[in-house]
Structures are given as structure tokens and as C-alpha cells.
Amino acid sequence: MRKLANSELERKNVAEFKEAEKTPIVIILDDIRSLHNIGSVFRTADAFLIEKIYLCGITATPPNKEIHKTALGATDTVSWEYAKDVLEVIENLKKEEVAVFAIEQVEHSVLLQDFTPETGKKYALVFGNEVKGVSQQAIHECDGTIEIPQLGTKHSLNISVSAGIVVWDLFKKLQFPG
Template sequence: MEKRKLKNSELDRKSISEFKEAKKTPIIVILDNIRSLNNIGSVFRTSDAFLIEKIYLCGITAQPPHKDIHKTALGATETVSWSYAEDTLDVIFKLKEEGIKVYAIEQAENSTMLHNFKTELNNKYAIVFGNEVKGVQQKVVNLCDGVIEIPQLGSKHSLNISVSTGIVIWDLFSKMTFSTN
């Protein structure tokens, strides 16, 4: 069996307009005070890969255009819908009023381990990722419908926000897209 790597021209990439018109995965990403521009760009790139509906950039989280965001986003700031809000709580209040389930991605009491989290058909989810040092603000965690935790077995119990985003988005995307329930 041949294992030839595919060329970029063979990847069936969507144009910006095709991406904008495509049916989106019902996931919204909220970045709560992310300080690293490279992490922000990585979140955009992962969100593009899985047709995420929208990203909210909150608090100190930088906004495109910025060369350091662009360096890791590779143009995903042009495809993925995004907006800025000064206060993460305002975004969560708004989304919950719209019937969207909001979950903090954090280590907390009574959290649900990611592998045990069940998505429900026809639900839209917002997932909140926090600051690289302090995590998701406690007042934000308090307002969320729940907390999802990524199981970790090593000594650090700390993942980079861009890695956490990739893990959680893939898990939710695969449950929503490939689940037979």
C-alpha cells in the first residue's frame, strides 16, 4: 500500500467564501484573558480545522490583525468568525440567554472528565479557556453550566492552552460528528 504524502493541492481546502458558507460545528470558543499571541493564533487555526462557529476574544486577549497571531493562525483569522468583548461574563450571559450550554475547561471540584462528557443532539456548546497562568477566572467558572476537565496522569497537570483547545475541540467534534447515539 502506497503512503505518499498528499500535496497541498490535493487537500480539498475550502476558500474563504466556501468556509464562511459551510455548515459550522455548533461549538463556540471563548478565550478568557489569553496573553500569548501565538496561543491565540493556534486556537484560530484549530477552530478553522473543525469549522468552529465563532471565537470570542475577551479581556486582555489580543485581536487580529497582529503579526504574532497571524504567524500561527496562517490566515484562519480570515475564515473563523470572531468578536471581542471586554468582559467574559457579558459573553456568557448573552450565550446562556440564547440557550447555549457554557462549560469552563478547567480543573475544579465536581468537574466532568472530558471522556465522560456527553454531547446532546441539537445543542450548541461554548467552551471557555483561561489564562496561561491563572486559568479560567473563578467568577467565570461559577457562571458556567459546568466544568470539563482533561484527564492528566503525569506530574505537571498543566497543558498549554493551544494543546487543551485542540484536545477538547477534537473530542467534542468527534462526539458530535461520528457518534452513533
């Protein structure tokens, strides 16, 4: 086995990324404190051709040196928008018939492995504050909640790790159904 050089990976350039058909997933980051988490989510969104990221509340926006450290240019490829109020973003997406799901531990959540996205439908995933999670108000406005099963002693995962897990799982199910 030989490790591939970057030039052999056949990745898109910025213009090709912008023109490419996107995965029908939107990410909503609400009140994310860590600039590194924000940058990591941008990088994940780039990897899976995510349609858009909404940065809400106290979530910082590009250009930002600390976001760039982990995004490594993904803020130039992935479409993003700042909105102060996450509830307004959720409401507007639902009007556009986007299915909005909070990624959170709540009563009656659907475990990630049991969640089956519908082909031809667009999904928005709400990720909340590193300490408080997705607000109860936002959860009430969502169409449902998805929970990442955890078997250890900790109660949560890092936001960028959660985003990577959920985005990969939905991407895989949408791109390779069955």
C-alpha cells in the same frame, strides 16, 4: 504511501468556509497572554469549522503579526468578536440557550472522556489565562466544567493544546455519535 500535496486535500476556500455549516461550538478565550496561543486556537477553529471565537479581557485581537504567525490565515475564515467582559459573553450565550462549559480543574468537573454532548445543542468552551486559568467568577456562571485528565507531574497543558484536545473530542462526538 505517498504524502498528499496541498492541492489534493480538497480544502475550502475562504468563501466556501464562510458558507459552510459550522460545528455548533463557540470558543471563548479569556485573558490569554500569548499571541501564539491565540493564533493556534484560530487554526484549530478553522480545521473543525468552529462557529465563532470570543476574545475577552486582555486577549489580543487580529490583525496582529504574531497571531498571524500561527493562525496562518484562519483569522480571515473563523468569525470572531472582542468583548471586554467574559461574564457578559457567558450571560448572553446562555440567554441564547448555548451550554457554556469552562475547561478547568475544579471540584465535580466532568472528565472529558465522560462528557457526552447532546445532538442539536450548541456549546461554548471557556479557556482561561495561561497562569490563573478560568476565573472563579466565570466558572460560577458556566453550566459546568470539563476537565482533561492528566497523569503526569505537570498541573496543566498549554492553552492551544487544551483547545485542540477538547475541540477534537467534542467535534468527534458531535459528528460521529455512538
